[in-house]
Amino acid sequence: MGNCCSEQCGLDNFLLRGLDFIVGHANYVWKLKQTLPTLSAALEELKARRDDVKRRVDIAERKLLKPLEEVQLWLSTAGPMITEAEKLIEDGRQQMNNLCLGVCASKSCQSSYKYGKKVNKMLQEISDLKREAAFEKVAEDPPPAPVVVRPEEQAVALESTIQKVWSCIVETNVGIIGLYGLGGVGKTTLLTKLNNKFSTTPNDFEVVIWAVVSKDYDVGKIQDRIGENIGVPQSWKNKSVDQKAIDIYGVLSNKRFVVLLDDLWKKVDLNLVGIPEPSQTKAKTKIKVDCMEPGKAWELFQDKVGDEALNSHPDIPNLAKQVAERCGGLPLALITIGRAMACKKTLGEWNYAIEMLKRCASPQMEEEVFKLLKFSYDNLPNATMRSCFLYCCLHPEDYCIPKKRLVEYWFCEGLLIEFDRISEAQMQSDHIINSLLNACLLENSGEIHGEECVKMHDVIRDMAVWITRNSEATEAGAQLYEEPDVKAWESVKRMSVMTNKIEVLKEIPKCPNLRTLFLSQNELQVISDGFFQFMPHLIVLDLSRNLRLRVLPEGISLLLPIGLKSLTKLKMLDLSYMHNLRKIPQHLISSFHKLQIFRMWWSGYGDYPNEDNVLYGDNEKLIEELKGLRRLSILRIQKRHVLSREIPDP
Template structure:
């Protein structure tokens, strides 16, 4: 027997007798080409392989490349053999929400969407139950304070379970508070690498436009202190500067901001890009973006429409034309790295850039643009009126405010973002003394069913966004809002009454969106006299009123039958300006000929809802 085994061994090839360990379950994330991060990636990976290191903290200045580094580590798990079962990524951010972190983890380990409705404590038990039986890696991006792992449900990594927690933060103290066994500082770039990055962003054409520019450019790059975000931002800002005067001016401006700490070292550098924007309009548009919460996906279309209603896009009188200016501004801010792309339809502000804009407002724009921003700050009550009675723009969106009970006196307020709260009650006097309010966003307040009659006091209002609220009736008092240019009633499924001659009163209306109203809701709410209500399900009365809206530029409306569609198509105003059409409850035939819509010149979206027979 032993001889037979020996014979088999002599004839066989046994260089590989088992398969390599498969890569862990990981979602590969998009990432730009890393800049001089190879050595840091290797350092982190060595810690991952070290059984004595369970928690790893990556800290450094904002904009230094911590998220890029963490993304590279995440993706490396998909290509490098390892014995981890799952790799989980979760964005934390300032004023973090434990429930949202749990939701991101739940998505990664396969919990259903309905699981998100559980309480924080229940979610923690579920997450712990799953992860305690796995060898896992959790990657937490952008910690501003200690995250309680027990509260989230993450088992503490140890030698026994072999799991890992890797996080990024701006602060060394957070590494200590999180119990990081290994703290790795993400350093700024060495001068040679920084110069390579800066050259790449400025471009050879500009650098070669005058023999003295390369030396001046090196001085500008040096003033960036090796911070990738500053190098990229200022490099692109200088990409078209081909005169010595422009470069010398840049050096002088940067020299004036030689301050020792992060806020004073980073923000002045970034402010240079702000100062370099071509006009006051673009600067105002950038500052406007900080009204949104940190890491918020800002819809580009909605942003431009708000700018238009605010009067910031003053080159054009019609939104259809102003969109070109708005798109130009968005693209210019993207090119200057003051905004970031987030898919095709959204933009984001880097957290350092957002902080910088808030710093600019605080330090330099106090008289011109006084802002009050508590977006995403987990507020449960409206802020003290005295804190915002003098401001021009205010945002408390994405909080947990349920009641607005005060009667603020705000003579300067132009912008008020109240969206994505839990509003149920707005006092009748809340809008009484805000005479110059121009933009009011109440969207995505799912508990809001009634508008106060005092909204009639907002005679300067040009934009009213009620989308995705549960408001059941538009009060006739809205009639006094004769300056309205934008009215968004989309996703208002409970809206069952629009008073007659209300919509026709908005003669300056340029943007009008109304969504599908559920027929079951209409059947349950027959209390409204039909002659006083244009929201009768088929929208024919509504369309009749809309024929007087000669300024209309953007229209989105649901159509319920072919007869209504033919009437709609017969009117030139609707044919010219309809951008979105929703065909709802079509039951007349099994086919629909889309060629009948060929005369809708600006149609961008066509949606079929509850058309089972088609």
């Protein structure tokens, strides 16, 4: 009996386990009517989640951010899972047709069981994947690229020189290579081609760095450019030159690197910058970038002149060859003069060009280059365009000039005489800028802070300074620590000492003809009371970005008409980015009856003198004075972090 009972219990347990197994399997079949709609809903949610993530990634990529690896992995998983789920749902229609007894049985139990199990598994996988998609961020700043590809200009027959330099870099034991040649010969173009070649040709260098040096190079700026290439944080720029040098050396000494220094005029102290010097076993070499051979020069000149002008008369090609020969194979001259001749379609115009170029011959090469390039300046259609071009050389080398700011300078100086309002003059200025760009007298330099900018090629700027040597004094970006000799100011119409390190203006210059004065981006702390006393015709005054200047000349209010109140013809006054400005005497701004453009930006922090000061308290006093200026058309006032009032350009 005991044995029978034991056998019976074992049989019962076996039957119960079997029943549980059957019921568990049957559940996959019985619940298909519930699980299939649930799967469809889960699939739609997953698709929506995937689309949201992709949209965030697309937005991030447009901002040049790099998608996170986990996000890319999630998207690569979501795609196939969505496809598989869609296939399951499509197969579900057939499975539902196979159910002949409601949810209780199936014509093909085994098939329905397997299908139901797949549906349940897919539901779980989709649920898990949706949960993983809770990304706080989908992208981050990319690591610095080993090579930043730069826009290329026409190679102007530099292939053999490029290959020679490339061989020195990658195949021979050369540590430093110096490229030299005439201004405008194509050294920057060659360097750009080399830079980009590192991104397309196999090599074992880990980082390629590009930096512009300029005549009066700034070690800190070179270090900042290197820092961008090696991936240091933005705050790193606030370090001292010595500390930056230590950091740069620490990074580059462990890498194989190439540093390309453009616009090099004198020796750069590599140790001061932080660039590890090559070992003593590595050689140094110089490679000359020559002017173009006559055949290649003629090809380039033809390309810039164009078929329409060359074919306008049978004799013009021969005359054009003579003009091209006068360029001496200098690519910049060929391009500039070629474009200037693109609209010349008569024999008289071409013969005149040849005669003009012959008269400008000079034994001194630099002067000859200037006179060659001056031909494109002389060929501008009117005096207005020529004056506007020369105005640009008041800015330093490699300086990106906002187009809108040029319009304001030109308008206030009276160069744009066809219109009475700045908004209307914009059309004329656009035409002038485009004409100067087409003539290669200006270059596009992209956008800075959302504003389109132009700049002058160094040789072109030097030519402009040479042209204006008797009417303008330009010491912009010359690393001056003291004001220039005031006697040099006496006869000029325009003066620029912007982007220097001048701290004090102590002299009282006599400038009866001065119309424009750029003092921006210095380290001014003191301006003498009578500094502006003898500038009766000053129209444009830019004092912006003098961060250490706290008070405009005290003599303004005490010694009438000494000081700024003498500037009765002033039309543009720029005091923007003067964070430490503490005092502007009352009735000063209101005395500028002809003022049309006024900008000011100061911090709003600290103590402000409460006597005779429009900056004391809020800026109601200043606004009240500005209300009386009937000609004012552009007004921008901003108190940093505290108050902002801005009237947009009309």
